[in-house]
Amino acid sequence: MMINCTECGKAYSDQAKACIHCGARNPASTGGGCLKAVIGLVVMVVLFAIFVVAIRMYTFDPKEASEQEMIMACRDALNDTANGIETRQTLREACDSWEQKFREKYGHGPY
Ligand SMILES: [Zn+2]
Secondary structure, three states, X not given: OEEEOOOOOOEEEOOOOEOOOOXXXXXXXXXXXXXXXXXXXXXXXHHHHHHHHHHXXXXXXXXXXXXXXXXXXXXXXXXXXXXXXXHHHHHHHHHHHHHHHHHHHHOOOOO
């Protein structure tokens, strides 16, 4: 079947990927388009995988490290005798609960 080119208006076969007169792409042709869609999909999946890995790397290790630092700082303040006995008692409870949460989350202590 012959179709008319959308660009130059001349007739060419609908089996052709592009107009034989001006080279404009045949909008009805699926040749190459399907492969392009598959490649596009693969690229998207790969990009998504990289994105997920990057997010995991960003959210897991640095977070564990910063929580570790927070507990260490808490312990330091706890050992600082300049703090009053009531402050240190409150701190001890806070430190213990943070440490407990840390152990539950990461399966090991913060030290
Ligand atoms: Zn044409």
